[in-house]
Amino acid sequence: MNLNIRAEKENTYDAIVVGSGISGGWAAKELCEKGLKTLVLERGRNVEHVKDYTTAMMAPWEFPHRLNHTSEMRENHPIQSQCYAFDEATQQFWVNDKENPYNQVKPFNWLRGYHVGGRSLMWGRQVYRWSDVDFTANAKDGHGVDWPIRYKDVEPWYDYVESYIGISGQAEGLPQLPDGKFLKAMEMNCLEKHVAARIKEQYQDRIVTIGRVAHVTEKHHDRGPCQFRNLCARGCPFTGYFSSNGVTLPAAAKTGNLTLRPDSIVLEVIYDELKGKAKGVRIMDAHTLETTEYYANIIFLNASTIGTTAVLLNSVSNRFPNGFGNDSGEVGHNLMDHHFGVGAGGEFDGFQDQYYNSGRRPNGIYIPRFRNISEATKRSDYVRGFGYQGGADRNRGTSFDGIGITLKEVQTEAGMWTMGVGAWGEHLPYHDNKVTLNKDKKDKYGLPTLDIDCSFKENELAMRKDMLESAKEMLEAAGIKNVGTYDSMPPPGHCIHEMGTARMGRDPKTSVLNEWNQVHAAKNVFITDGSCMASSACQNPSITYMALTARAVDHAVKELKKGNV
Template sequence: MHLNIRAEKENTYDAIVVGSGISGGWAAKELCEKGLKTLVLERGRNVEHIKDYTTAMLAPWEFPHRLRNTLEVREDYPIQSQCYAFDEATQQFWVNDKENPYNQVKPFNWLRGYQVGGRSLMWGRQVYRWSDIDFEANAKDGFGTDWPIRYKDIAPWYDYVETYIGISGQAEGLPQLPDGKFLKAMEMNCVEKHVAARIKERFNDRIITIGRAAHVTEKHNDRGPCQFRNLCARGCPFTGYFSSNGVTLPAAAKTGNLTLRPDSIVLEVLYDEQKGKASGVRILDAHTNQTVDYYANIIFLNASTLGTAHILLNSVSNRFPNGFGNDSEQVGHNLMDHHYGVGAWGEFEGFEDQYYSSGRRPNGIYIPRFRNISEATKRKDYVRGFGYQGGADRDRGLPYEGIGAGLKDALSVPGKWSMGIGSWGEHLPYYENKVTLNKNKKDKYGLPTLDIDCSFKENELAMRKDMAESAKEILEAGGLKNVQTYDGMPPPGHCIHEMGTARMGRDPKTSVLNGWNQVHAAKNVFVTDGACMASSACQNPSITYMALTARACDHAVSELKKGNL
């Protein structure tokens, strides 16, 4: 039953943003600060900054199960509990898999957070710019469709976003990894510095640098600094890292132009046949099960890659019988995720007299991509490339059997140093990697569930062999002993970098969005979450979502003022 419970005028805003995560929060901030009355719709519950970080200050022994996941939890959260950031302290920020079903045509781990702030509360906080090597890749090797933008188009917006959110990092002057606007870098420990120096001596095509992270290492815009607690996924009461809850949504609210409506499941984008553009969205109230229509001149879809795909596919009209903006039949296709879980680790002899002096650093080292960036680094067995993240640390305690004082003393003695690096590799855009609506299997709201059919193919598998071999080569060159490789081969989705289901492109026949993130056939609808990506590169993508969002908002308001929307 459809109930328009308020007059249409009262449900009309200048702009609607669907989703309140990393990109949705940025859309809210930018649109509100530019003077637009903006409605933000979030399908999950409200989470208030600091107040609702209920586990942020608790010690491990203050949890009933000492942070471990019980059998009952693993049964209710079989997918989410596989994530490194899921435990007894963070469970409240992840969806219950039993209550939020989807269908794995092929293995796919869909890791989700349905609340205000989305996954910006639990993200890994690594931020690396893309370069023209990434934006030009599709055109050069023929996989996917050409990006309609280049680095120069987005570079000023990287500057804008980084300056605002605060990024700690070290400039390196690499063409494949452009430098950003950095705060003071976090420090590598003694073993990492030693290995980095040896790598610099032995290789001319690869380096080790400190990770670039969305942590403020000094006071920044009345935030932080980061306390080096490394409990980030619980929510940060110090606002030491970037989240929508702590940074962009408060900025939007400060303008007086923000209306935030949690528990609002967006069902579809509404299309006005006469005007030839979107008129608003229809939502389902998660508590009352009533539908409500909201109207706006501008709509931003930021529901996450798969959430946005679901909304577009479910938005059927005479104009769009196969889903909103789906003239190209590309909506839901070209699904990508970084492939990772492959690398190496080894032991280090020495520096027994040194330990950490900076608490629990919420960051690691980074080895930027060094394959297929020039003729000299070109591979014959695969295209694109990968980077490494990792770090060195010391074991806790000497081997000891028993309890009491002896165990306590043994645990207070640092053990051996070791170091590991794991790889993040590019996943090519394949049309057959897709999501579709399954109308025969409904969720608890009676909505179609998603069938997810996605896999890694020959290019990714060939790359993984090099990932492991190169990791071993790097660690051995760095002085590590007893180096061993590994490849856990987690399925797509597990890296939580899903992208590509409504890609940007130059040609409406082969893409969903133009170079300003507008739906080709309805230019008052913008998609600036991971769905818009035309390729995946190998860098963590969130900073690119933020920059694209800020850029699209600027364009949207400009076009609105010109009367073009």
């Protein structure tokens, strides 16, 4: 029995948030602004906005290896170094794979960063709302469990978070991709505009629009504007894009209600058998390895999909012998990620008198989903759908004739315009795609490692054929020449959109969370990171995590005031 009453009092807060990334930062902001003394626990090091973006202003020639991967980088980061955003300027934001092992039952690239702000520093910043095409899909085709919410439940919270973080985009009036609260849209270049016009002429069911991104294209709440440097993964000193470090955590700190504790590995959620709810969490200091308990009335788990799963599975008690909140047996199951790495590209013989007018625009174009959204667009070979991201570029000349000044002059000449699109497709929620504890293999902290057993199956493979063929067809219809296709088939995880392992649902027997993101069996624990998702849609999911988080905090605080949690 713990009789150190003083220590318990000193370690008691109104709320605890586990994780400081996109959803954790939002939970912290909302809880603190509603007056709750809030402890945010982050397993990685502290990263202070601006001060710790040590490479943000460096030129390529200031790096010893000119931004290339070294053999040491590849050795320490065999998984992380496969990510497009990993290089000599950003490696400090990605985990050392050798020090953070996991077990790939099937190939799975777990791409992650352990530091304050998490992947909100390195994310792709694409933000697309879901619609009822997505929220009703499980119920209509029988895959997974029905979402306990619909678009109308989340719509005001999309409005709320978008208005705060600043979204650049163009309204298009599409039912499958609801418009949001947009700042000034970024501009497509001449070839992208040409392709957009041709697609509109050739097809009744699809459009090309500029990407919707969490960048402020004009002054917004004392932030930005975006400088069009396209060096976002290094951290943005101008706060031109949304990150926890630059936006939500400072807002939380401004209230005086935030306590941020980095280097704190959450071991488990502590369950109070007498009260029938969670009473706190137990952590290990990443440096001293000392364990400490913290207590709160409300707990938000936002450690990222797989991180939250590990915490739940490690939280064993008499009430929850198979992991916290795991009455349904669904914790760790239904793991999803988007499948991508398939598309087409080619050349355009024209616009030789034009170059960019948008600088290094940190964004591309988007072609919203056009399959399986109505009877007219229904496919017989697969369910759900996909969207495309891409863009046009004008490269330098490819001739290497001459030496010295002659060679330099040749290389300064612009080459052909090129245009490419790549598809992002939905991954169905299969029960046997799962994360489990491996107690035989421990990490350096003595904790069980994770076995990740996940794959794309027949539906995704059938969809990929259409993703490839449609990309080629559209580009050719738009006048692009010499169109080539590709399908690199990266493994699950590589899209960094993992989700689904503690899904929401209507029935506690088949889901972990209710319609308010509460654990069915412990109503003072909320989960609003990617693990809560009941399906994956095909849109980038982060804006939905933010909206669900703000919505859940609002509910949690109201219930706390009523004495219901």
